[in-house]
Amino acid sequence: MALDSSESNTSSSSTVIDTYYWVQNREVPTDLPTHWPASVTPSQALGYLLARHVPAARLPEGLTLVREAAGWLPPIGIQSADLGMHRATVRSWMYAARDHARLLGPPPGLAELLAVLGDGVLRTAARAQTALEAAGADELANPRILADFASWCDADVAFEVLPPALRRTVKAEFVVPDAATLTRARRIVTTVIRRYGLSTVNTVLSRLAEEGIQIDAGNDAQALRDLLGTGGYSAWLWPRRDISTPLTTAMTRLGALGIRIPVQQIPVAVARSSQKRWPRIPGEWPPPVDAIRAWVNAREDWRLTGNDEVEPIRPLPEMHPHDRLILDILAGSQMHWTDLHQALKDAGLTSPTAGAAIYKSPLLRRHGRNGYFLVGEQDPARPVGRPTTDDESPVRSVRSERDALQRKDSGGFVSTERQADT
Numbered sequence: 001m002a003l004d005s006s007e008s009n010t011s012s013s014s015t016v017i018d019t020y021y022w023v024q025n026r027e028v029p030t031d032l033p034t035h036w037p038a039s040v041t042p043s044q045a046l047g048y049l050l051a052r053h054v055p056a057a058r059l060p061e062g063l064t065l066v067r068e069a070a071g072w073l074p075p076i077g078i079q080s081a082d083l084g085m086h087r088a089t090v091r092s093w094m095y096a097a098r099d100h101a102r103l104l105g106p107p108p109g110l111a112e113l114l115a116v117l118g119d120g121v122l123r124t125a126a127r128a129q130t131a132l133e134a135a136g137a138d139e140l141a142n143p144r145i146l147a148d149f150a151s152w153c154d155a156d157v158a159f160e161v162l163p164p165a166l167r168r169t170v171k172a173e174f175v176v177p178d179a180a181t182l183t184r185a186r187r188i189v190t191t192v193i194r195r196y197g198l199s200t201v202n203t204v205l206s207r208l209a210e211e212g213i214q215i216d217a218g219n220d221a222q223a224l225r226d227l228l229g230t231g232g233y234s235a236w237l238w239p240r241r242d243i244s245t246p247l248t249t250a251m252t253r254l255g256a257l258g259i260r261i262p263v264q265q266i267p268v269a270v271a272r273s274s275q276k277r278w279p280r281i282p283g284e285w286p287p288p289v290d291a292i293r294a295w296v297n298a299r300e301d302w303r304l305t306g307n308d309e310v311e312p313i314r315p316l317p318e319m320h321p322h323d324r325l326i327l328d329i330l331a332g333s334q335m336h337w338t339d340l341h342q343a344l345k346d347a348g349l350t351s352p353t354a355g356a357a358i359y360k361s362p363l364l365r366r367h368g369r370n371g372y373f374l375v376g377e378q379d380p381a382r383p384v385g386r387p388t389t390d391d392e393s394p395v396r397s398v399r400s401e402r403d404a405l406q407r408k409d410s411g412g413f414v415s416t417e418r419q420a421d422t
Helices: 005-025 042-052 061-069 087-104 110-117 125-134 143-152 179-196 201-210 221-228 246-255 263-273 289-297 321-330 337-346 351-360 398-407
Strands: 122-124 160-162 174-176 230-233 236-239 302-304 309-312 364-366 372-374
Touching (some): 042 061, 061 087, 087 143, 110 125, 110 143, 122 125, 122 221, 143 160, 160 179, 174 179, 179 201, 179 221, 201 236, 221 230, 230 289, 246 263, 263 289, 263 309, 263 364, 321 351, 337 351
Antiparallel strands (some): 122 174, 160 174, 230 236, 302 309, 364 372
């Protein structure tokens, strides 16, 4: 029997009101299944859940739209308007699936997948996905999808996917036990690399292991640096921001000279700039030449020349007052500690300040008991009777070399002999 017009309108209005009320309050109809199908895997359970709440007439495009609405897929070409639907309709399907998942609870095998990432290890998203794929997670190998689906099912999730994404459209970067653990790990790493200015990856990972923090970044060095919040290159890590370290302090004061300095002379200059005389650690302190080269190559205010020298890029930093006095006093000569100390006192420094200036200036080099001379200059101590070869340049003072560099054209430079402190 056909309904009359008024009865039809009333029925239609009632359906709209009931649908609106259900969408707004997200009440789960009582006729929905309350148990997962037998022998269903977690990934199959997710597909079953979504298909259960997308009308058959909207399949399979509707499933893609629901995944996009949940933030599990990037924006795609198919729009809900193309299928004659409003976006709110697609979201209502997603809300219905979510509320139904809460009624069903965690499907079989979901707890095992959550345990893969719930072991307390800090991972990059790529390594987390690799671990889940090895466990047969299929679609749930995406850690953000796994976390979202588990929360729909009211399951306990012992990890966080960072950065947090309120709209679920931000790409996952890290999978960690919690944000506080990642902050703690980064604080430990910062403490380690600030001591010298840089450190090796192995040293940092060993220090984290001592604190009970495990890292899994695979063989992706850049992903590891992103996870730890550092800069670096190859096997070396250093602070991402310009903060005060023995390395940055030494290089800033050396940069004020405006001259090319042999790389082999930098490690000792860095060690002299440290507020504390740390014990020698082979391969780490003083920083090896390879580490200096890596650090310089990553900088915009320094460059590495073809003669294995470092050269500052203008504009130059302001010279330290004590370095200016030392530069004026030595001026290409060599002085014993007592004479240099007295000269600094004559220039107006107190005796303790003059001693500290000699002790911590990266501009000074020393050859045994023969006294101090300036960085960038040839070691004045030579064996008696040693012949001078054609490839050895004459000794030049730092001041004269700086003046020559200011006047030189792009190709004119007389290199100095590169000999490390003994």
